[in-house]
Amino acid sequence: MTQIKYTGDGKKVAVIGKLNAEQAIVQEIFVSAGQEIPSGENFVVKSLHDAPAISWKENDLKKQEERYERETKRLKDDLESQSRRLGIAKEKAKSHADALMAFANKAEAPQLDILKKFLSGEITHLYKAGYSPEIFEWADDLKSFDTDNDSWNRRVKVDGMKLVSLFGYSDGNLAYRLHTYRDGSGGSAEILPATSYEQALGWAQADFNKQCAEYLAGTNRGLSLETWKKIEGIVTPPEVVEKYEAEKTKSKRERIEKLRVELEKLESELPAPPTE
16 A cells, blocks of 8 residues: 655655665655546655644744734624724714704703702702602701611611702603602602792692592592692692592491491391390
């Protein structure tokens, strides 16, 4: 079987035989029609290798090419990543700019005036709307502060003022929310900043009047009259009081009747007293 070796310059050769202890006679192998065929004149070589030999220069060049390809791929990937980030940043910036422009074009003077007064310290009271409406002082009332009740030492620790978030909408409106805690955690409630108690009371009265109208119309059966009455200065329409008291009386009578029926049932189930 023909022995196949490789010369120092990378030629694939078939070993014909030994010329002496140091040299061998070989014939180069060429490829013809997909077949490897020994061809050409025999020649003598001193050193042969079992695999193609690569010079240090060629090997170093190959390593440099591999490093170049890896670095090129890394830089290309980084460029694509940065390009995507830039595209997202541009879209975000455009959205922010569009929203600000829309707000600037539609914002009314009273909205901006409230913001200005809030920042300048002119706000004195907050009207908290929602299920538990109330009015309290912004700077002095403990409801504006994040507190920790120490029942053991019977004292209240003030950790700081509660966080107030400002939401701006593209329709030109501004909305304020008061959070449960100063770091923004917990729940939040919509508030209206006022420069006086009277101004806050006016907003509360307007909301209350709307709920009263819905209550009288039968579209709002959950009017919390007792909660509204806690707001000093709130005025309740007489017809609302009349309907509210009538419903309370009716509810009490229905409960009394229900209890009477239950009592009669329990009495009927008692065993008869023993006869003497």
